[in-house]
Amino acid sequence: MASSRPGPNLSRIATSLGVSVATVSNALSGKGRVSEQLAEKIREHAAELGYIPSQAGRALRTGRSGVLGLVLPDIANPLFPKIAQAIEFAAKSADYGVLIADSRGDVTAQTEAINRLIERGVDGMVVVPRRATRISASSCPVAVIDTASTPGNTVAADHxxxxxxxxxxxxxxxxxxxxxxxxxxxxxxxxxxxxxxxxxxxxxxxxxxxxxxxxxxxxxxxxxxxxxxxxxxxxxxxxxxxxxxxxxxxxxxxxxxxxxxxxxxxxxxxxxxxxxxxxxxxxxxxMDMDRIAEIAISALLKTILESGTREGVIVTAETDRVPMQLxxxxxxxxxxxxxxxxxxxxxxx
Amino acid sequence: MASSRPGPNLSRIATSLGVSVATVSNALSGKGRVSEQLAEKIREHAAELGYIPSQAGRALRTGRSGVLGLVLPDIANPLFPKIAQAIEFAAKSADYGVLIADSRGDVTAQTEAINRLIERGVDGMVVVPRRATRISASSCPVAVIDTASTPGNTVAADHxxxxxxxxxxxxxxxxxxxxxxxxxxxxxxxxxxxxxxxxxxxxxxxxxxxxxxxxxxxxxxxxxxxxxxxxxxxxxxxxxxxxxxxxxxxxxxxxxxxxxxxxxxxxxxxxxxxxxxxxxxxxxxxMDMDRIAEIAISALLKTILESGTREGVIVTAETDRVPMQLxxxxxxxxxxxxxxxxxxxxxxx
DNA sequence: AGAGCCTGATTAAACGATTAATCAAACGCA
DNA sequence: TGCGTTTGATTAATCGTTTAATCAGGCTCT
The missing domain is CATH 3.40.50.2300 (Response regulator)
Incomplete structure (x- = not known):
């Protein structure tokens, strides 16, 4: 029943090579002090075994899930595909996953969607707010994509x-x-x-x-x-x-x-x-969605990495509006x- | 830096009430043997403190992440909003999150997208395959939504x-x-x-x-x-x-x-x-996307819950085609x- | 030669939840 | 009274990773 993950883990690699798990971890992350030869041998062996680090284990230890949330006013919005695509692309470049949450329905649905994401432990989220809604900073950094005149807007096209x-x-x-x-x-x-x-x-x-x-x-x-x-x-x-x-x-x-x-x-x-x-x-x-997403995500990640404490702020970016192209x-x-x-x-x- | 999550955890609740963590866990999950009065007290106190279980901790122990993946051939597809909305809705009813992966580009991008989801530890995934692509079962259950004539199709509209x-x-x-x-x-x-x-x-x-x-x-x-x-x-x-x-x-x-x-x-x-x-x-x-999503998700969840071992199967459903409405x-x-x-x-x- | 300093590794303690195993007390019953 | 069972709780191990602390050598320098 315990359904233990199939692949190898750090300790399997460690015992298989006769070293300690810490050394393996250090070798793969390049953080601690490991001799170059040993590190190379470990990396090789890990690749050979098809090692995939456990996100759960990592998340538990580091307190970061490596996942961002994406909240959209109405997922059926025809603009959604482009936004989602751009956000996902920007996120994956930084090795983050994107969890979607649809706030179909009224304004409370938006709040519920945000809460669901927080319960799932996202490290931050991108919110495209429902009309005339103000996002109250929750317990994680938030990037808001709407328009420059919206209070708290992080970045958006220059409508x-x-x-x-x-x-x-x-x-x-x-x-x-x-x-x-x-x-x-x-x-x-x-x-x-x-x-x-x-x-x-x-x-x-x-x-x-x-x-x-x-x-x-x-x-x-x-x-x-x-x-x-x-x-x-x-x-x-x-x-x-x-x-x-x-x-x-x-x-x-x-x-x-x-x-x-x-x-x-x-x-x-x-x-x-x-x-x-x-x-x-x-x-x-x-609108240049790719650029908007890139700015939003990088602002988000900057805040996430800097502030160790998971405070709920609405992040800001240097450029808050991206020119539109005729x-x-x-x-x-x-x-x-x-x-x-x-x-x-x-x-x- | 350790950025420990803000909210209370099981042990905080436990010490605060003078009981053991196991009892709190049992009370909240309703699994072990806890007297009704104590259980009620624990639930109350947990709600009061705004307890949110750590997905990471749970995932690490149970081996299940509570997250499903959604792979789409081209996220910019105009049909995508409805699919994503329906899948997300069906998933959240079962307390699952949905991680998106865009396979923009060629067929290898689809495989990469699938792999990314697996690395993130999804418990299963829904794939809307790229044209003329055959999904090779990976290391988790997969539901395929395409059309009845596609080999390995799980469920789809009756085109x-x-x-x-x-x-x-x-x-x-x-x-x-x-x-x-x-x-x-x-x-x-x-x-x-x-x-x-x-x-x-x-x-x-x-x-x-x-x-x-x-x-x-x-x-x-x-x-x-x-x-x-x-x-x-x-x-x-x-x-x-x-x-x-x-x-x-x-x-x-x-x-x-x-x-x-x-x-x-x-x-x-x-x-x-x-x-x-x-x-x-x-x-x-x-097409009745809500129904299609519901069937796909429930078939997926059934397989996930039954087979403890994370095998990579393409799941099947009783009804493999849903009527379209003129x-x-x-x-x-x-x-x-x-x-x-x-x-x-x-x-x- | 002994004090101090790198280097390259190990040890061990978390993170937060689940759960099998254990245990104490109360209870039923002959 | 004494044995077995049920009830209600605790103990402790475990999931896989990260990382601070420690340690054993080898090296340098006076």
Missing amino acids: WQGGQQIAAHLAGLGHKRILIIGNNPESNVQNDRAGGIRSGLAKGMSSEMLWIERLEQTAGPGCRLGLARKAAEGFTAFAALSDLQALRALTELQQEGINVPADVSVTGFDDLIWSPVVTPALTTAR IVRQSSGPARPAKENLTDGELAT | WQGGQQIAAHLAGLGHKRILIIGNNPESNVQNDRAGGIRSGLAKGMSSEMLWIERLEQTAGPGCRLGLARKAAEGFTAFAALSDLQALRALTELQQEGINVPADVSVTGFDDLIWSPVVTPALTTAR IVRQSSGPARPAKENLTDGELAT
Whole structure:
């Protein structure tokens, strides 16, 4: 029943070579004082036997599990794959494992998820917080990835700057009236993106905001956004705050017989999986998740290694925002001259 | 530096109450022989102190880590969120944690990912195998989620039956010529879905296959699929083997001025995040991931608990395929009468 | 030559939980 | 009364690793 692990352990290697376990441990970790010849012999023999150190034994002794937690607001979020991938990659480079915890549901679920991770003994965790949630430092270091305007944010994409890039791109194409399409006004990320767009508008440009969740509260989920009418009113660019909303806008426009990008332009954020393969491919602003993850993880590890005592702090990094990259594809093009829009407007109304 | 965990441990509780650690352990686990009154007192005191058992200590003694691994072919896969969410949910119900491992890249990366998990001491793992990969049983129980036709598959959605549902749906709408759109002919899942569709075609119906990756090898990634021409040739339904391809088809058709579902129908698979929000919303076949995960995890846990010895087996479950559910939305509708298609065909060619 | 100093190894004590083995007391019963 | 059994608790070993403390030689230097 005891199901003792199959592989060899330190003492097996030790007795097999006629040395002490401490020497083997030292040889393999390169820490104590072991002659180079003996060390080499030990390493060889260990490799030969296929020695795998017991994480449990090590964790018990060192007080560190070698595992980080990853908490996500809603694991079904289309952004999740990239985040998880980047975090896992950054963690494994430092020989850490990643334990996932989904906080599907309400805010208490987020707290429960965090607690579960702590019970599992993670050395630290990365939290992508639920909207408008503040992470209370628990009993281990925490890195928060959200957006610069979130208090306690460790590192994130520079959503504001991303918005500015989108705005500059649209300005360059001659667009004057921009409809910004967001999902939820409580999202810090979306507000920063929208703010960035507005701040980047050139002289003579104006914008209006459309929050989908508000609309859906009266019109029902999955309802039309009424973009054809907006186009008729003279909006020539639809800047969604996420590719999911951009996709929704794009298909609705196309369904109404409005051509993208000939008639109007559509842009998104995040460069999600479908962005390059839809027709027209989406112009979008991409975050450098690999870099964000790298910064978050290294800040986390630094805190973990330095502070021996497992205090619950929210770690900080030197760079707290990573620039977004504008990806120009086919969904954005030159604005139609205003007069034609007027004509369209007359036809549509 | 030793960074001893902050919370109380068994011996702290024991001395604090004047009993032995063994008694405390027994009281909390309900295993040994402890009087009900004392047990109650111990439980109370433990809760009061906020006792959290050390996973490391427990793992070291019992030889079980309480952690399962999840290996995914490509974590960036849009299906990943649902899988991870379902697996994590099923695992946490059984008090297990989930460690992720991305096998981004080639087949060797998959093996490396599996090895990393084993080094971390997982008690078992769930593998969604890379295309055309056979999982060689390693040193812990493994559950494989792919498709029924994959040798060694533990449990999966009944992709074949899902295909039949799609076919039946299209047959009911009067479609005669179906274009099946897949990504990669080496995918067992896609082949089963396609096979299901073909097997479900009614009398007088015919189908043709289009593999996107093959097309892209000559025409370049992101190229047009030439669906307008196919529509002109008389195809009235486009059955994609995944919602990602369905989306690609839908937007391409819309861009060409072909109306969905008035002119042609489009269906997909998986009910991915965007399916309900695009216009028209996608008709698709959804897998019951929660149930699949539940079956996989329970089969895994059964093997783990039964076989004390950590052997590397691929576990089996009583039910190896879970029915898919057809979700009918707006992207599929009655087939246009053949003569009109002819007219369109004349116009287009 | 003896005191002191490296060098290269060993000893032994943790870390925290589980669990088989043991033990003391109380109880039942002839 | 005395023997066997049950109950309720303790003792002690164990899992595998790390690491401080110790120790035996060989070496240098005065």
